Every structure is written in structure tokens, then in C-alpha cells.
Amino acid sequence: MNQIRPGRPAVAPRPVAAVPARTPVVPAALGPRTRAFPRGARTPGVPSRPRTPGVPSRSPRTPVAPRLLAPLLTLLLAVGSFLVAAPAAVAADAGVRSVARALRADPVYVDPAMRAEFSKAGERALERRIEDGDRAVFVAVLPSGSGAGRLLDELRQSTGIAGVYAVRLGDTLHARADDAVLPAATVRRAVSAVRAQTLPRQLDAFVRLTLRSARGSAPASWGLAAGDDEGPLVPALLVSGAFVLLLAGTWAVLRRRRGRRERARADVLDKLRAAAEEDLAAFTEQLEGLDFHPAEPGADDTRRADHERALDALDQARSLLAAVLVPADLRAVTRALEEGGHSLATLRARRAGVPVPDRRPPCFFDPGHGPSALDVTWAPPGAAPRAVPVCAADAALLRAGGAPAARTVPTVLGRRPYWEADPAWWGPWATGWYGEDLAPALLTGTPLAAGLPHHAPA
Secondary structure, three states, X not given: OOOOOOOOOOOOOOOOOOOOOOOOOOOOOOHHHOOOOOOOOOOOOOOOOOOOOOOOOOOOOOOOOHHHHHHHHHHHHHHHHHHHHHHHHHHHHHHHHHHHHHHHHOOEEEOHHHOOOOOXXXXXXXXXXXXXXXXXXXXXEEOOOOOHHHHHHHHHHHHOOOOEEEEEEOOEEEEEEOOOOOOHHHHHHHHHHHOOOOHHHHHHHHHHHHHHHOOOOOOOOOOOOOOOOOOOHHHHHHHHOOHHHHHHHHHHHHHHHHHHHHHHHHHHHHHHHHHHHHHHHHHHHHHHHHOOOOXXXXXXXXXXXXXXXXXXXXXXXXXXXXXXXXXXXXHHHHHHHHHHHHHHHHHHHHHHOOOOOOOOOEOXXXXXXXXXXXXXXXXXXXXXOEEEEEOHHHXXXXXXXXXXXXXXXXXXXXXXXXXXXXXXXXXXXXXXXXXXXXXXXXXOOOHHHHHOOOOOOO
């Protein structure tokens, strides 16, 4: 048998009888870790395996070294343990990323499992409130679980946006914020203040409280689709080379967001105007019901002056209402109606021949009832009792154990008493009736008080 020598061409072996196969020589120094060479390769200095003419050559099989089995089994067991434990962690991480992706597009996320407790209409209303406030406040409504602190941290990290993060986890509200946006103490006070409230009202109240003090502005990504940041938009634009479409798309998104906010503001402002029109109609009915004529028997200059002031207040309220553009304009409208109500009460007393009443604020439960007759002790839900001015009819209802005829206005929860309305919109309407000093004292502890001037949280 010939050997292959370096530098010389291989010599074909002479035909011989079949030779039993031999195990390839493996240098002892390499040990069992040495790998078999690829088929057809030869090692200088190692005798080649003789081949029988007409019989295909086959590479020898190297047996797996027994000492490789233990590391291999250990590796397989480790991988198996990881695969058993990994799905829960992967699913949790994917869930956080999904919530974060949704929050980058809109300020409120509601898990489908919680939809029965928080409707789509309530979610949209809360989103509008946050967007109108123009602050980075994020709210997630999720099923019950554990690790609220870790969840908040992961949401903040996944969104990458500094802001206020609130998670309603089952029945409990948890919240955190970046220090640059809102101090931790303020966040804790806000959570404590709304802890006892039910789900929709709790989140609405928490958002109102945090919007008052939060710094910064809302992220520009709100209003975009939740998957826009990971979709094929950019690659498609790069392939097509249509950079102008990107600019047009951005402009369209911004215009849509601006249009949505303007429509929301216009909708609430229309509701404010409607409330003021109700007040105007009530005052007009009271004035016409008095049926005073300047030339009637007993009419003197004093009565005619009272009647003239009431008419002037009515005309002024009408012109001011026609010019309302922002909620703050409502303050002048209701102030004019309050002035007219006092003039009307004075004229009524003079005609009846009774002493002219002292000037009193309107009835607390409904300013449209006119000036109050006396003060009674009353407390809004969850707040301390206080003396409130009421009309004679409401005082009689309270004495009888009934509920007063409270004025209701539209809110995110439907029509509610006006002291539960959004302070940003209904605050001016209330301060026009009661003044900037009296209104906070009367409304302390109610949602409306949060946005009134000179208000100090209880």
C-alpha cells in the first residue's frame, strides 16, 4: 500500500483482495474532542484507506465520544427549562409593549377584559379631556394582577415619554410621574383623593387633578395609529421616493388632530351656551311673570328704576351670550343675570309692600331659581357639611327629607349636578353667579372647585 507524501502526486493503489475496514488513526494528543474531517479529505502522514476497484469509497464514521453526552444533556435540560418558563415572561413583555404602543397613539388604553366597566364612550371622553389639557398624562385600565410598580416602570420605559402614568389594575389605582412633569407627592395626593370613587369617575377626577399641575405638553404622536411607528410606511416611502407624501401625511395627521380638538371644544362650548340660554330663559320668564307696567297705579321712580335695571341686565346678558367665544366669557353673562335677579327681587318686594330684601347670592342648587331666601347646612358626597344659600322651595324640600331640584349639566358621565362638572369649562359659569370669593367656599370638596380661583384643596 502506497502512502501520500507531501509534494508528490498520489499514486493509485494496486488492485488487491478485499481488505477489512480499519478505524482511522486518531492522534492521541487530540483526544475525543477532535472532529472528523469532511468527506474526501486526507491528512498528511496518515495512511489512506485502500479502495477496492468497482466499490464506491465511503468515509468512516466517527463514534460520538461518551464524554460529549453529559454536556449535551445538560444543555438540552437548560434549554427545556427556559422554554417552559419563557412564554409567560415573553407574553407579559409583549403585553406591556402593546399597551405602550397604544399609549403612544392615544392617552387612554382599556384592556378588552375591562370594557364592561369602562365604555368606549367614556374612554373617548377621557382622551378628549387629556388632549384638551395638552399634558402627557397616560391612563391604562387593566385586569387585576401584581407588580404595579414594575408595570409602571416598564410602561414608562417602553413609551419613552416623560409624563404622568396611571394604571387602574383591577380595583386599585396606581400612578407615577417623572419628577420634571409632576412631583411624587402631588401624584400621591391625587391618588388618595380619588381612591374611594368608582372607575370612570375615579380616572376622570385623577386626570383633572394632575392636569392642573403637570408641566410640559402632550406628545406629538397622539392621534396617530397605534401601529404607525412599526408599520411599513417609511420603507414604502423610501422605495417609492415620494418624500412629499410623508410631508402631506404629517400635515393631514396634524390637521385631523387639530380638527378633532376644535370639534370637541366647540361641542362643549355649545353645551355651555345652551346652559346660559336656559338661565336667560328662566330670568325672562320671571321678569315677564311679574307683569310690571311703568304707568301702573303705585309705580314710582324707585320701582321704575328697579324694572329698568332688570331690563338692562336682560339685554346685557343677551348681547354677551351672543359674543361668547371661550368658557371665560360665560362669567360676564351669569354675572349680568345675577344682577338682574337682585333688581327683580327688589321690585317684587316693593310691589308687595314688604321690606326690600338684602342682597343674597342665587340659590345654590340652581341659580336659575333666583336669589336665595336662607342658608341651610348641606354636604356634597364625600365632603364636609357647609352652609349654602337656597331658595324657599328647595329649603322646603330639604326639610321634608327630599332632594333639592339641582341644576344638571352635560358631563362625561351624562347629565350630573353642575358641581360635578369639568372645572375648566363650567368654572367661569359658576363664578359669574357666586363671585370668585364665595364660589370656592360653597363648592369645596366638589370636582368643580378644583378649577376655581382662590381654591385651596381640602
